Amino acid sequence: MGITLDSFGDRPYEGSPQFQMWPGHTQLSITFQGVYTESKKNGGESVMCLLGSTMLPSRESESSDPWEWLKDSNYNQPPLLQDDQILLVLHYPISFTLTNRVIKGEMRSLNSKSNLKYFDGVHILSQLSKLSNYEFGSENFVSKACEPYPYEDSVANGGIDIYKGTGFCEILGQITGEGAGPFTIVPHWRCNGTDDFCSKLGPFVSDKEIKATDGSFKGVELSMQNVKCEQMPAQGNVSSARVAAVFRAVPPVENQYVMAMRSGPSNMTVAAEGIWKSSSGQLCMVGCLGLVDTDGSSCNSRVCLYIPMSFSIKQRSIIIGSFSSTSKINASYFPLSFEKLVRPTELWNYFRNSRPYYSYSKIEKAAIILEKNQPFSFQAVFKKSLLQFPKLEDTEAYITSLSLLAEDLTLHTSAFPDPFSGSQPTRTDFQMEILSLGPLFGRYWSSHNISSADGETPYHGKAEYTEKQLLMNVSAQIALNGDAYGNFSVLFLEGLYDLHVGKMYLVGCRVRASWNILFDSMDLEAGLDCLIEVVVSYPPTTSRWGVEGILRILTLSFAIACILSQLFYIKQDADSVPFISLVMLGVQALGYSLPLITGAEALFKRMSSESYETSSYDLEKNQWVHVIDYTVKLLVMVSFLLTLRLCQKVWKSRIRLLARTPHEPHRVPNDKRVFLAILTIHVTGYVIVLIIHSFKTSRKPFRMEKYIDSAGNSRTLQEWETELEEYVGLVQDFFLLPQVIGNIMWQIDCKPLKELYFMGITFVRLLPHVYDYIRAPIPNPYFADEYEFVNPNVDFYSKFGDIAIPSTAILLAVAVYIQQRWNYEKLSQSLTVGQRRLLPMSSRMYQRLPSKSSEAELVSGVNGDAVLDSEHDNEEF
Numbered sequence: 075m076g077i078t079l080d081s082f083g084d085r086p087y088e089g090s091p092q093f094q095m096w097p098g099h100t101q102l103s104i105t106f107q108g109v110y111t112e113s114k115k116n117g118g119e120s121v122m123c124l125l126g127s128t129m130l131p132s133r134e135s136e137s138s139d140p141w142e143w144l145k146d147s148n149y150n151q152p153p154l155l156q157d158d159q160i161l162l163v164l165h166y167p168i169s170f171t172l173t174n175r176v177i178k179g180e181m182r183s184l185n186s187k188s189n190l191k192y193f194d195g196v197h198i199l200s201q202l203s204k205l206s207n208y209e210f211g212s213e214n215f216v217s218k219a220c221e222p223y224p225y226e227d228s229v230a231n232g233g234i235d236i237y238k239g240t241g242f243c244e245i246l247g248q249i250t251g252e253g254a255g256p257f258t259i260v261p262h263w264r265c266n267g268t269d270d271f272c273s274k275l276g277p278f279v280s281d282k283e284i285k286a287t288d289g290s291f292k293g294v295e296l297s298m299q300n301v302k303c304e305q306m307p308a309q310g311n312v313s314s315a316r317v318a319a320v321f322r323a324v325p326p327v328e329n330q331y332v333m334a335m336r337s338g339p340s341n342m343t344v345a346a347e348g349i350w351k352s353s354s355g356q357l358c359m360v361g362c363l364g365l366v367d368t369d370g371s372s373c374n375s376r377v378c379l380y381i382p383m384s385f386s387i388k389q390r391s392i393i394i395g396s397f398s399s400t401s402k403i404n405a406s407y408f409p410l411s412f413e414k415l416v417r418p419t420e421l422w423n424y425f426r427n428s429r430p431y432y433s434y435s436k437i438e439k440a441a442i443i444l445e446k447n448q449p450f451s452f453q454a455v456f457k458k459s460l461l462q463f464p465k466l467e468d469t470e471a472y473i474t475s476l477s478l479l480a481e482d483l484t485l486h487t488s489a490f491p492d493p494f495s496g497s498q499p500t501r502t503d504f505q506m507e508i509l510s511l512g513p514l515f516g517r518y519w520s521s522h523n524i525s526s527a528d529g530e531t532p533y534h535g536k537a538e539y540t541e542k543q544l545l546m547n548v549s550a551q552i553a554l555n556g557d558a559y560g561n562f563s564v565l566f567l568e569g570l571y572d573l574h575v576g577k578m579y580l581v582g583c584r585v586r587a588s589w590n591i592l593f594d595s596m597d598l599e600a601g602l603d604c605l606i607e608v609v610v611s612y613p614p615t616t617s618r619w620g621v622e623g624i625l626r627i628l629t630l631s632f633a634i635a636c637i638l639s640q641l642f643y644i645k646q647d648a649d650s651v652p653f654i655s656l657v658m659l660g661v662q663a664l665g666y667s668l669p670l671i672t673g674a675e676a677l678f679k680r681m682s683s684e685s686y687e688t689s690s691y692d693l694e695k696n697q698w699v700h701v702i703d704y705t706v707k708l709l710v711m712v713s714f715l716l717t718l719r720l721c722q723k724v725w726k727s728r729i730r731l732l733a734r735t736p737h738e739p740h741r742v743p744n745d746k747r748v749f750l751a752i753l754t755i756h757v758t759g760y761v762i763v764l765i766i767h768s769f770k771t772s773r774k775p776f777r778m779e780k781y782i783d784s785a786g787n788s789r790t791l792q793e794w795e796t797e798l799e800e801y802v803g804l805v806q807d808f809f810l811l812p813q814v815i816g817n818i819m820w821q822i823d824c825k826p827l828k829e830l831y832f833m834g835i836t837f838v839r840l841l842p843h844v845y846d847y848i849r850a851p852i853p854n855p856y857f858a859d860e861y862e863f864v865n866p867n868v869d870f871y872s873k874f875g876d877i878a879i880p881s882t883a884i885l886l887a888v889a890v891y892i893q894q895r896w897n898y899e900k901l902s903q904s905l906t907v908g909q910r911r912l913l914p915m916s917s918r919m920y921q922r923l924p925s926k927s928s929e930a931e932l933v934s935g936v937n938g939d940a941v942l943d944s945e946h947d948n949e950e951f
Contacts, residue, residue: 276410463576
C-alpha cells in the first residue's frame with residue numbers, strides 16, 4: 075500500500091516487508107497470515123482475517139514535527155520499527171451483482187494509542203476485477219431506466235447508422251479493452267440553464283479541477299472498466315447481449331493510466347448494467363453512483379451507448395454515449411455526452427464483418443477554397459509540369475493504391491508558429507491522420523472497407539478515371555500537442571486533394587470552449603465550429619534531395635556555360651588575361667573540389683547500406699537518385715577542370731608578360747597581396763562568427779560528447795565542423811572579393827572578366843539562398859540538419875543570411891562591372907570626397923603593355939619573345 079503520483083512497482087518478495095520513500099512515492103509492504111471463512115451474512119460473503127508484520131516508520135515521542143528525522147538522515151529514510159500487531163479484515167461478496175459488487179475491508183493497529191507503533195484505522199474499498207464472475211439479474215433496476223426500450227435520445231433520432239450485427243460483444247471488447255484508451259467528454263452545447271446546472275459533469279461529483287474547466291471539460295476523460303458482455307441466444311432475427319461495466323471519470327490533473335488501475339468506488343465512478351438489442355443497436359444501462367447499497371438508492375442515472383457505422387465531418391466517433399437522469403422531473407444534471415474518436419489504423423480491429431462508411435458533405439465549400447487559393451501562376455505550371463506529388467500508384471489495385479496514398483498523406487511531424495520568431499520554440503507535435511480517401515474508409519486490409527465491388531481493378535484501367543478525378547474527396551483530423559496549444563481540440567477536416575500540385579483544400583470543424591459560449595453561438599453545426607479553412611501543401615514525391623539534385627544539375631550546367639564563355643572571351647582579349655585574380659579562381663576551384671571528396675564518400679556509404687530486400691518501387695527511386703548523383707559529380711568535375719584550365723591560362727599569360735618585361739617585374743599582376751588581404755579578412759570574419767555563434771549557443775544544451783577548447787569553453791566537434799562548412803560556403807559566395815581587391819591594387823584599365831561569367835557565377839552562388847527563402851513548406855526548426863541543399867537554421871542560411879549574403883554578392887558583382895567599365899582614374903575621381911581620395915593616386919606600375927603585334931616590333935628577339943608569342947598563337951583552347 076502507499077501514496078504515489080505514478081504507479082506501484084513489482085510486488086514485494088514474500089517475507090521482505092519494507093518501507094520505501096522517494097519524491098512522489100511512498101510505499102509500505104506488509105506480509106499477512108490468517109484464516110479464510112464464508113458466511114451467509116450480507117447475502118453471502120467470504121471473509122479473510124489476517125495478522126500482518128512490517129517495518130513501520132517511527133515517530134518521535136516528544137516532538138511535534140513529524141519530519142525531524144530528515145535533519146539527521148542521509149538517505150531520506152526515516153527510522154523503522156518492527157511491528158507485528160497489524161490486523162486486516164476483508165469482506166468479499168460470494169456473487170458479484172450490480173448492488174453487491176464492492177470489496178470492503180479495514181486495517182487497524184492492535185497496539186495501544188500510547189504506543190509509537192499505533193496508527194489510525196485504514197478503510198479499504200475495491201470492486202470486482204475483470205476476471206471475476208458477474209451475475210446479471212438487476213432487471214428491475216434496468217427497466218426503471220430503459221423501459222420502454224429503446225430509450226429515445228438525440229442519437230436514436232440523429233440520423234446516424236448504428237451497428238446492429240451479431241458481434242456486439244466482440245467489438246465492445248476491442249474498443250474498451252486493455253490499452254484502448256479513454257473516452258472524451260463532449261461540452262454541453264445544447265444546455266440552456268444556470269451555470270451550476272450546465273457545468274456539472276453528469277452524475278459525477280466534480281472536484282475543483284473539473285469545475286475550473288467552466289463546462290468545457292477540457293482534459294476530462296472517462297474510462298470504461300471491468301466490462302462484462304454476455305451474448306444472448308438470438309430470438310428470430312434479433313440478437314441481444316447483457317452488459318455490465320464501471321465508468322470512472324478522470325480529472326485533468328490525474329494520470330489516466332494510474333486512474334485506470336484504480337478499482338475503488340467513489341463519487342467519480344458509476345457502476346452500470348443493461349441490455350443491448352440488434353433491433354435498435356442501443357445499449358441501455360442503469361447507472362449507480364459510488365458505493366451502491368442493496369436498495370439501489372444511488373441508481374438514478376441512465377447510460378445509453380452506440381457503435382456508429384456512418385461517419386462524417388460532424389460524426390467522427392467509434393463509440394458515442396450519454397448519461398442522463400432517470401428522474402422525469404427536476405433532473406439534477408444536464409445529459410452528459412461522451413465519445414471516442416476513430417483512428418483509421420484501428421478500424422480493421424473493430425469491423426471485420428461489417429462495412430462502415432464515410433459521407434462527404436463539405437465538398438462544395440472545399441471547392442470554393444480551392445478556387446480562392448489556386449490562381450494561375452508560373453509556379454503552379456512548373457509544379458504540374460515537372461514535379462510529382464503523392465498520387466495513386468499505377469502498379470497497384472485501385473483500393474490498394476488508395477490505402478497507400480492515404481498513408482503517404484498522413485503527417486506526424488513538428489509544428490511551430492508562423493511567422494517564426496527565430497528563438498527556439500517549445501516543441502509542438504502535429505498529427506494529421508487521413509480518415510477516408512475517395513471510396514476508401516480507414517485502411518485496406520480486406521474488401522469490407524470499400525464501398526464498391528471493383529477493388530481489384532488497377533486505377534489506370536478504370537474507364538471513369540479522368541482528369542477530374544485528380545481532385546479526390548478526402549477527410550482527415552488534426553491534433554496539436556504542446557504547451558502553447560493546451561486549449562486546442564481535435565480539428566475535423568473534409569475537402570479535396572489535388573494530385574497535380576500536392577495540395578489539400580479543406581473545411582475544418584472544432585469544438586469550442588465552455589457551454590455558455592457554445593449556447594450563444596448561432597453558427598454551430600452539431601456543436602462544432604465549421605467556419606475554418608485549411609490548406610495543406612505536400613513536398614514533391616521526388617523528395618527534396620531529388621529536387622535539389624535537379625537544381626544542382628541546372629546550376630552546374632549554367633556555371634559550365636559561364637566558364638566556357640570566359641575561356642572564349644580571353645582568346646579575343648588576351649592582353650587583359652593577366653589581370654584575372656588567381657585567388658578568385660582558386661576559391662572557385664576549392665568550391666568544386668570539396669564536393670568531389672565528401673560527396674564520393676557519402677555515395678559509397680549509401681550504396682553499401684542498401685538492402686537486398688528493397689522493393690522494386692524503392693529500387694527505381696534509388697536508381698534515379700544514383701543517376702542524379704553521378705550526373706552532379708560529372709558536372710562538378712567538368713567545372714573543376716575548366717576552372718583549372720582558366721587558372722592555367724592566367725598563369726601562362728603572366729609568365730609571357732614577365733618574359734616581355736624582364737626588367738620591370740612589378741608591372742606583372744601578382745596575387746600575393748590579394749591573398750594576404752583576403753586571408754586577413756576571412757580569418758577575422760571567421761573569428762567574429764565563432765564569437766557570435768558561441769554567444770548564441772552558450773545557454774543551449776549539447777547532445778554530443780564535448781571537449782574543452784583552449785579558451786576553456788565546452789564545444790562539440792560537430793559545431794566546429796558545421797561552422798567551418800558554413801564559412802567555406804560564405805567564402806565561395808564572395809568569390810568576387812579577391813577580384814575587386816585586385817582591380818584596386820592593379821589599377822586596371824581593361825575588362826579581364828566577361829559580364830556573363832562573373833554575373834552568371836554570382837547567380838549560381840545566390841540560387842541556394844533564393845531557393846531557401848522561397849521554399850515551401852516552411853522549414854522545420856527541430857530537424858534542421860536534414861536539409862542537404864541548405865541548412866535553414868545555421869547562421870549563413872538563416873532568413874537574415876538569405877537576404878544579406880545575396881545583397882553583398884550582388885554589390886561585389888556591381889563593383890566589378892563598374893571597375894571594368896570605368897578606368898581607374900575616372901573611378902578614383904568619382905570616389906573623391908572634398909579634398910580626400912578614397913582610392914590612391916593612379917600610377918604607371920600596372921599600366922597595360924601594348925598589344926601583341928606592337929610588342930613584337932619593339933622587343934622582338936628579347937629573351938625568346940618571338941618563341942613565346944608563337945607558342946601563344948599556336949596554343950589550342
